[in-house]
Amino acid sequence: MKRMVLEIGMGTDIRGTDYTKAAVRALRDALWHNALTITNALGVDVDSMRVEVRIGVPKPEQVDHAAVLAILPHGTGTVTVVEGGLEIPNESGTGSTVMAHAAAIVRLDIPEQAA
Structure with a gap:
C-alpha cells in the first residue's frame, strides 16, 4: 500500500462540547475539499482505498470511532484519536x-505498471 494523499481539516462543536461532532466535522472538512481522481488515473477501484484517519481532540476517549468512519465515502478505514485540538470554556464555565x-x-x- 502506497501513501498517495494526505488531506487535513478542522472541525468544531461551538456550544455542545461534543468531541465526536467536532471530529466528524474535521474529517468532513478534510475530505470535502478534494475530488480524488487518482484511482481513475491508476485504473484501480475507488473502494480499494485504505484511509488512515487521525483525529486530535482534548479528550480522545470521548470520540466515537464508528461515527467518524461512517462518513468515509469510499474504501475502508481506521481511526486513531490522540490528544490535541483545543477546548475553550465559555465565560460561565x-x-x-x-x-x-x-x-x-x-x-x-497500485498495479506494477502504474508504479
Whole structure:
C-alpha cells in the first residue's frame, strides 16, 4: 500500500462540547475539499482505498470511532484519536467550544505498471 494523499481539516462543536461532532466535522472538512481522481488515473477501484484517519481532540476517549468512519465515502478505514485540538470554556464555565483536527492518509495498492 502506497501513501498517495494526505488531506487535513478542522472541525468544531461551538456550544455542545461534543468531541465526536467536532471530529466528524474535521474529517468532513478534510475530505470535502478534494475530488480524488487518482484511482481513475491508476485504473484501480475507488473502494480499494485504505484511509488512515487521525483525529486530535482534548479528550480522545470521548470520540466515537464508528461515527467518524461512517462518513468515509469510499474504501475502508481506521481511526486513531490522540490528544490535541483545543477546548475553550465559555465565560460561565457551563460549556466549551471544542476544536478537532483531522488527517486522512489515503493509501492504494497500485498495479506494477502504474508504479
